[in-house]
Amino acid sequence: MKAVLFDRPGPPDVMKLVDLEIPSINKNQMLIKVRYSGVNRPDIVQREGNYPSPPGHSEILGLEISGIIYKIGSNVTAFKEGDEVAALVNGGGYAEYCVADQETAFKIPNNISLKEAATIPECFFTVWSNLVMRGGLKKNDCVLVHGGTSGIGVAAIQILKLFDSEIYTTVGNEQKKEFCKKLGAHYVFNYKETDFFDEIKIIKPKGLNLILDFIGGEYVKKNINLLSSEGKLINIGFQNGSIVDINLMKVMLKRLTITGSTLRIRDSSFKAEILSQLKKFVFPHFENGEIKCYIDSVFKIEDVIQSHKRLEKGSHIGKIVLEF
Ligand SMILES: NC(=O)c1ccc[n+]([C@@H]2O[C@H](COP(=O)([O-])OP(=O)(O)OC[C@H]3O[C@@H](n4cnc5c(N)ncnc54)[C@H](OP(=O)(O)O)[C@@H]3O)[C@@H](O)[C@H]2O)c1
Structure with a gap:
């Protein structure tokens, strides 16, 4: 072959x-x-x-x-x-x-x-298991997903819509910004032109419930500072680096959770559990055209x-x- x-x-x-x-x-x-x-x-x-x-x-x-x-x-x-x-x-x-x-x-x-x-498979299994199973996503949560037009970002925005989330995302150009808005994100920031941190601080001074990030690097500190009390930061990648200088005081004071995961190394029974939840909660939305x-x-x-x-x-x- x-x-x-x-x-x-x-x-x-x-x-x-x-x-x-x-x-x-x-x-x-x-x-x-x-x-x-x-x-x-x-x-x-x-x-x-x-x-x-x-x-x-x-x-x-x-x-x-x-x-x-x-x-x-x-x-x-x-x-x-x-x-x-x-x-x-x-x-x-x-x-x-x-x-x-x-x-x-x-x-x-x-x-x-x-x-x-x-x-x-790769993006929907990853996003569902991190936002919902690991992140405990609830109805009406305010959620930031970095890289809104990535395979991961597109799956995440569509899953967040099922939970009536207030959706924030970052992208690298205006065409991507338009796409994410059409897809259903409420606030889209072109990270090459504006600082998503400054913008979200103004829009949501109380902070966000959940952040899904695969950029890492300088985003880690900003993510931590954007979370509300009991908020969760989930890293599924570190495209800009995983070694960062952060003050963990905010984690203690806001009772934050910082977590992450990789899908590939998980055993097949865990992957089967993700699939059974996707079949129940997500696949019907492929069938009715709500998720594409x-x-x-x-x-x-x-x-x-x-x-x-x-x-x-x-x-x-x-x-x-x-x-x-
Ligand atoms: N842990 C796991 O189990 C798991 C599973 C699957 C994927 N992943 C990770 O998830 C990430 C996405 O995977 P994918 O296959 O969907 O990749 P992809 O389609 O190539 O997406 C990467 C995205 O990152 C964006 N980006 C780059 N720099 C950025 C920045 N500074 N701020 C915001 N966005 C930025 C890029 O577009 P713009 O620069 O134009 O915005 C692009 O949309 C990868 O890091 C991958 O390794 C992890």
Whole structure:
């Protein structure tokens, strides 16, 4: 089968399309003939050598796929060969065939195409588990999500709308600002032109309930100072650095929680719990059109290098997809 590998960490052109054996499955797994694979920032961090695949995970890039079930293990009961599915996978998505656990695969919600379905798992699992399960998001909370047009940001804004949240976000240009407003964010700040900290201090002097951040660096101090009493800061990434100088007095005085998580290393029972909550609380909104999959661009697998270059450039809005 065709698959994308790299033999040393580095820039996009270390990736090569190679021929590999089709992987084997155990009795709880399924082999999916991949039609689409979502491209995520963690793929780039892995390619650069800073996020190695955990033991037992495929060395091939790619954390989410959609396609047709080609083969099922003897314990698989929820699916049959020929079904169209999407899945959160333990690597291996940038390949013609990919192994998926039955616990983290799902039938495509009505109203969603196979192409769109490949963009759901990584961002919706991550956002739901952090905002709702870890963050304890409540109705009408005031929430800041940085990077509103990222795959993560677009999923987060749409989930926050289900909770009638007052939504704050940051973006890097005016086109992205317009997009986030249309998507449902109430306050959008172009971080290259205004300081979101100064603006939010004026709009919401009492502070925010929850902040989802993957920027880190100088944002950590600002985030802490923007939270209200009992507020929570959740970091799922540190694009601008994870070593920061902060005064923890505010954490004590405001009884804050500073937390974070990564999805990939969690076990399949935790991922199955996220999926069961998504099916109950989010998938019906895909089906009625309230939540949409926003695809920025689609690249043939042969053009995988271009797909990473586009993500790295940062001008995309929503998700980038690879097509087989
Ligand atoms: N912990 C986990 O389990 C987990 C899972 C998935 C993803 N992640 C992390 O979540 C992040 C987003 O992933 P993704 O795949 O959605 O990436 P993505 O689509 O490439 O988004 C990155 C975004 O960051 C924005 N950005 C860059 N500098 C910024 C700044 N100073 N302030 C505000 N926004 C800024 C970029 O656009 P502009 O600069 O134009 O605003 C872009 O929208 C990544 O850091 C990724 O590693 C973590």
